[in-house]
Amino acid sequence: MASSEVSTAGSPTAVALVPARSGSKRVKQKNIRALRGHPLLAYTIAAARASGVFREVIVSTDSEEIARIARHYGAEVPFLRPTEYAGDHSPDIEWLEHLLRELDRGGRKPDSFSLLRPTSPFRLPSTIVRAWRTFVSEPVDSLRAVEKCSQHPGKMWVIRGRRLLPLLPFSTGELPWHSTPTQALPLVYAQNASLEIAWTRVVLDNRTIAGETVVPFVTEGLEGFDINQPEDWDLAELYLERGEATLPEVPQAKWAG
Numbered sequence: 032m033a034s035s036e037v038s039t040a041g042s043p044t045a046v047a048l049v050p051a052r053s054g055s056k057r058v059k060q061k062n063i064r065a066l067r068g069h070p071l072l073a074y075t076i077a078a079a080r081a082s083g084v085f086r087e088v089i090v091s092t093d094s095e096e097i098a099r100i101a102r103h104y105g106a107e108v109p110f111l112r113p114t115e116y117a118g119d120h121s122p123d124i125e126w127l128e129h130l131l132r133e134l135d136r137g138g139r140k141p142d143s144f145s146l147l148r149p150t151s152p153f154r155l156p157s158t159i160v161r162a163w164r165t166f167v168s169e170p171v172d173s174l175r176a177v178e179k180c181s182q183h184p185g186k187m188w189v190i191r192g193r194r195l196l197p198l199l200p201f202s203t204g205e206l207p208w209h210s211t212p213t214q215a216l217p218l219v220y221a222q223n224a225s226l227e228i229a230w231t232r233v234v235l236d237n238r239t240i241a242g243e244t245v246v247p248f249v250t251e252g253l254e255g256f257d258i259n260q261p262e263d264w265d266l267a268e269l270y271l272e273r274g275e276a277t278l279p280e281v282p283q284a285k286w287a288g
Contacts, residue, residue: 043143044086044141044142044143045084045085045086045141045142045143045144045145045163046085046086046087046088046089046134046141046143046144047079047084047087047088047089047144047145047147048089048091048127048130048145048146048147049072049075049076049079049088049089049090049091049106049148049149050090050091050092050123050146050148050149051063051072051091051092051097051101052091052092052094052097052112052117053092053093053094053097053117054093054117054119058258058259058260058261058263058264061258061264062092062097062149062150063096063097063100064264066152066264066267066268066271066278067271067278069104069281069286070104070286071149071150071152071258072097072100072101072104072149073100073281073286074152074154074278074279074281075147075148075149075151075152075154075279076088076090076101076104076105076106077104077279077280077281077282078147078154078155078156078158078159079145079147079159080105081279081280082156082157082159082160082163083160084159084160084163085145086141087107087139087141088105088106089106089107089108089109090106090107090108091108091112091126092108092111092112093111093112093113093114093117094111095111098111100286103283103286104281104286109133109134109137110133112126112130113126113129116129123146123240124234124238124239124240127144127146127234128234128235128238131144131231131234131235132235135235140231141231142230143166143228143230143231144229144231145159145162145163145226146226146227146228146229146240147159147226148224148225148257150224150258150259151223151224151225151226151254151255151256151257151258152256152258152278152279153252153254153267153270153276153277153278154225154226154254154255155254155277155279156279158225158226158251158254159226161248162174162176162226162228162248163228165248166228166246166248170244171242171244171245171246172229172230172242172244172245173227173229173230173233173240173241173242173244173245173246174226174227174228174229174245174246174247174248175222175245175246175247175248176222176223176224176225176226176227176248176249176250176254176255177220177221177222177223177247177248177249177250177255178223178250178255179218179219179220179249180219180220180221183213183216183219184198184219185197185198185199185208185209185211185213185216185219186208186209186213187199188209197209203215220247220249223250223256223257224255224259225250225255225257226248227240227241229241230242253275256270256276
């Protein structure tokens with residue numbers, strides 16, 4: 032099921048779910064660090080709200096401070112994320128399942144949801160609209176943002192003891208992938224942090240986000256840019272300074288703390 036999975040009003044309901052836990056180690060407090068005057072989190076909330084796709088924009092956080100900032104920028108934080116779902120190694124499925132079941136218990140279960148990470152500030156409202164239209168037009172379980180790999184995995188290796196083994200032991204005719212010119216290899220795409228969309232049933236019934244059928248959403252330009260390392264933050268600032276990137280417009284006043 033996909034576009035046939037609609038609410039009683041005749042069209043699918045959707046909520047934006049924004050994960051913003053505290054405790055980032057590589058870029059300290061990255062979700063609320065200021066970028067061009069607003070906390071990073073503000074741009075994802077603004078893009079989600081301006082897209083017109085979502086019934087609600089909900090931030091999942093374990094931090095009271097982040098919750099206050101999220102509410103300032105127009106998001107809802109119905110409750111704090113339980114500590115057991117907010118660790119460095121906690122998979123998304125844990126907090127997603129918990130949040131969606133809480134919404135269900137409160138009579139607010141949406142037909143679908145989109146996972147929007149604050150670390151992709153150049154994801155615009157138009158990006159979300161384009162992805163949503165793709166998602167509801169196909170009989171799939173989910174949609175995932177991807178981009179062409181900058182380094183082809185056919186050229187990658189793993190070390191086992193004192194031996195080097197190809198990560199992908201495929202071949203094109205007589206040549207293994209690692210010896211094939213990159214131009215002759217099949218296109219390979221990597222997921223990025225821009226967005227995911229899925230039907231709520233995929234999580235609640237099968238405890239998975241992707242499901243079995245996934246439609247690709249190929250991001251354009253810097254839509255899939257992810258701030259994950261200190262140097263990524265510097266790059267984001269540089270892209271903005273050069274006019275190579277655009278941030279979603281934030282209607283609220285700057286957070287004053």
